[in-house]
Amino acid sequence: MRAQDAQLICEINASEPAQLEGLKNVAQSHLDRFAFREAPLSSNWNDKTTS
Numbered sequence: 001m002r003a004q005d006a007q008l009i010c011e012i013n014a015s016e017p018a019q020l021e022g023l024k025n026v027a028q029s030h031l032d033r034f035a036f037r038e039a040p041l042s043s044n045w046n047d048k049t050t051s
Helices: 017-034
Strands: none
């Protein structure tokens, strides 16, 4: 994770697409829990694939 002026960049690597979705859900859940006064937080996931 990297914090920038107006956003938090979170890079998640997974071996399977289904695993990636689960990890994104866990990350979102934790962020919402820690920022409970502002939750639910908006997010914009940009999935990148590598070959």
